[in-house]
Amino acid sequence: MPQEELRVAKIRNGTVIDHIPAGKALQVLRILGIKGTEGHIATILMNVPSGKLGKKDLVKIEDMTVGSKQAQLIALIAPDASVDIVSNYEVKEKHRPSPPDVVEGLVKCPNMMCISNKRDEPIVPKLSVESKNPVVLRCVYCRTILPADEISAHLVE
Secondary structure (H helix, E strand, C coil), X not given: CCCCCCCCCCCCCEXXXXXXXXXXXXXXXXXXXXXXXXXXXXXXXXXXXXXXXXXXXXXXXXXXXXXXXXXXXXXXXXXXXXXXXXXXXXXXXXXXXXXXXXXXXXXXCCCCCCHHHCCCCCCCCEEEEEEECCEEEEECXXXXXXXXXXXXXXXXX
């Protein structure tokens, strides 16, 4: 069997998010707010062979720099991801964001009866990170658990 080589064009400026667990690239796009209508050129690779992960996803976004808030959210669904900032075709910064100990104002509690989801209560959603790999969040108010595969569905807009 001939050796296959994956070829993906380099980006001039932007962000490359690598080492995303297979099947999670679309969740990363949701975190970044990319729906396809913003005008960003995005390259999404899914289920790419990886020596480290077996299979992985990879996202490249041209002319967009991922901020620290977005990197924290990415780390919640992809704890081993790397976020590379590219300038003039070269990686200028390489980050391995880590899930924080507490996620405040970024993710909503999944319990609709939780006080943090009441419109008449000005309470910011706050979840503690019970486990960092795999990520498990717990609401500090009602103690409801939020597993990693549900985080992207509960992002604060």
